[in-house]
Amino acid sequence: MEINFDGNHENKRRLLVLDDDNDVAATICMMAETAGYEIDHTDDAEVFLAKVIAWSPTHVAVDLQLADQDGVEVLHKLAGINFEAAVIVISGLGRRILNSSARVATENGLQVTGILPKPISRTDLLTVLATDVRPPSPRSEFSSKASHLPVTPERLTDALHCGEFVAYFQPKVTCANGELAGFESLARWPQKDGSMIAPDLFIGVAEQTGLIHDLTRQIYDYALSNLPDLARVSGLKFALNLSPVNLNDETFPHWLVNKCDAYGVMPSQVVLELTETASINNPLSLLEKLTQFRIRGFHLSIDDFGVGYSSLVQLARLPFSELKIDQMFVKTLSESEESRKIVSAIVGLSNSLDLKVVAEGVEDEWALDFLRDIGCDEAQGYFIAKPMDKLAAIAWKDALWVNTT
Ligand code: C2E
Ligand code: CA
Ligand code: CA
Numbered sequence: 001m002e003i004n005f006d007g008n009h010e011n012k013r014r015l016l017v018l019d020d021d022n023d024v025a026a027t028i029c030m031m032a033e034t035a036g037y038e039i040d041h042t043d044d045a046e047v048f049l050a051k052v053i054a055w056s057p058t059h060v061a062v063d064l065q066l067a068d069q070d071g072v073e074v075l076h077k078l079a080g081i082n083f084e085a086a087v088i089v090i091s092g093l094g095r096r097i098l099n100s101s102a103r104v105a106t107e108n109g110l111q112v113t114g115i116l117p118k119p120i121s122r123t124d125l126l127t128v129l130a131t132d133v134r135p136p137s138p139r140s141e142f143s144s145k146a147s148h149l150p151v152t153p154e155r156l157t158d159a160l161h162c163g164e165f166v167a168y169f170q171p172k173v174t175c176a177n178g179e180l181a182g183f184e185s186l187a188r189w190p191q192k193d194g195s196m197i198a199p200d201l202f203i204g205v206a207e208q209t210g211l212i213h214d215l216t217r218q219i220y221d222y223a224l225s226n227l228p229d230l231a232r233v234s235g236l237k238f239a240l241n242l243s244p245v246n247l248n249d250e251t252f253p254h255w256l257v258n259k260c261d262a263y264g265v266m267p268s269q270v271v272l273e274l275t276e277t278a279s280i281n282n283p284l285s286l287l288e289k290l291t292q293f294r295i296r297g298f299h300l301s302i303d304d305f306g307v308g309y310s311s312l313v314q315l316a317r318l319p320f321s322e323l324k325i326d327q328m329f330v331k332t333l334s335e336s337e338e339s340r341k342i343v344s345a346i347v348g349l350s351n352s353l354d355l356k357v358v359a360e361g362v363e364d365e366w367a368l369d370f371l372r373d374i375g376c377d378e379a380q381g382y383f384i385a386k387p388m389d390k391l392a393a394i395a396w397k398d399a400l401w402v403n404t405t
Contacts, residue, residue: 017041018048019063045069064091079108086133092118142198151202153209167223168387172380175372182237185223186387207245224263226390239271247289267297275303294319327361334366
C-alpha cells in the first residue's frame, strides 16, 4: 500500500507521538525510524498540538491515557484544527474503549488509520504505519450547497398535484459473481434549477401529513412503469421503499397488484423494503398486513437492519424474505474490526434463518471482497454505482451486460 504525503515536506513521512510514558514513545519512534520515518515525541498535549501545526506530521500516534490530560480532548482539538493526516490511537485500555475512542475521532472527521493496544508489537505498528489515509468518501449525489425552500405540506401538495416526483434507480449485484441482481427505486424531487431534493427532506413531512399515501403511489407508478425497460430479463428484482405509514392504507395492497398487472410486472419481481416496523405497536395487525403482501407474491425486506427499531423477534416472527444490513456497518468494513464482526454475524444469522442478505453502502472494493468471502448474497453502494435516472440506469445495465457476456 502507498502512503499519502501531505504538507510541504515532499516525500518525508513524519510521525509525532504523544505519550506520557517516555519509554513507550521512544520505542515507537525507534521502530518507526527503522521504517524510514522522521520522528518526534512529547508527553505534553499543548506541545503536541503546537508541533502538529509547526511540523505537519503525516502521522500522529496519540495515547488516550495521559497523566493529567485527556486523550479524547486532544483528538477533539486535532479535529478542531482540521487535521487531515493519519491518526493512530494507542492505549493500555481495553479494546472496547479503544474502539469507542477511535469512533470519537472518526465522527469528529479525523482519519483513524489504526488502533494499537499496548504493549505495542513491531508488526502491528508497521502495519498501521503502512495504512494509507482513505481518499475522501465518495460524494453524495446531493449538493450540500443546494439551498432549497423549506418543504411545507402546501409545497408537497402542489408538487403531487403536478406529478413532480420521480424515482432514481440504484443497481444491486450478486456478490459471488458481480452480476446484476436488480435495482432499488429511490424517490427524487427534481427542482426547476436542475437540482434534486433528497427523500430524507420530504418523506418525513409526507408521513406526518398523510400525503405519503399519494406520494407512494406517484413514485411507485413512475418506478413500475420503468421496470420493463430496466428488468426485462427474468430474475431481476425491483426494490421499492415502503413507509410503515403505508401499512395503514387498506386499499394499498390491492392498488399495487393492479398497478403491477397494468405494467406487466410479476409481484415476485418486486421487493418491498420496510424500516422501523417495530415502531408499530400492534404486532398482530402488522403480521396480518405483511402477510397480505406475501400472499400476493411480493417479497419483503427489513431495511436498515442493525440500527434503530429492527429486532431479532421481528426477523423470526414476521414474513420477511430479505434483510438489508445498514450502511453504517458496511461503509466502515475496511477500517473497523467491530463492523466486520457485526456484518459477519448478521450474514450468519440471515443464512441460518434462510433470508436473502443484502449489504448497502458498499463504498470500496475491500468491502465488496469481504462481503463475497463471508457469503453475503447481494451488494449495493457507490462503489458499484450511484442511484441514476432511468436513462442512465438502462445504459449502465446494457454496458454491464456487454462487459460480462
Ligand atoms: P434507504 O432505503 O436506506 O436507501 C439507501 C440510501 O443510501 C439512499 O439515499 C442511497 O442513495 C444511499 N446510498 C446508496 N449507496 C450508498 C453508498 O455507498 N454510500 C452512501 N453514503 N450512501 C449510499 P437516498 O436516496 O437519499 O434515500 C434516503 C432514504 O429515503 C432511503 O434510505 C429511504 O429510507 C427513504 N426513501 C427513498 N425513497 C423512498 C420512497 O420511495 N418511499 C419511502 N417511504 N422512503 C423512501
Ligand atoms: Ca431501502
Ligand atoms: Ca438503509
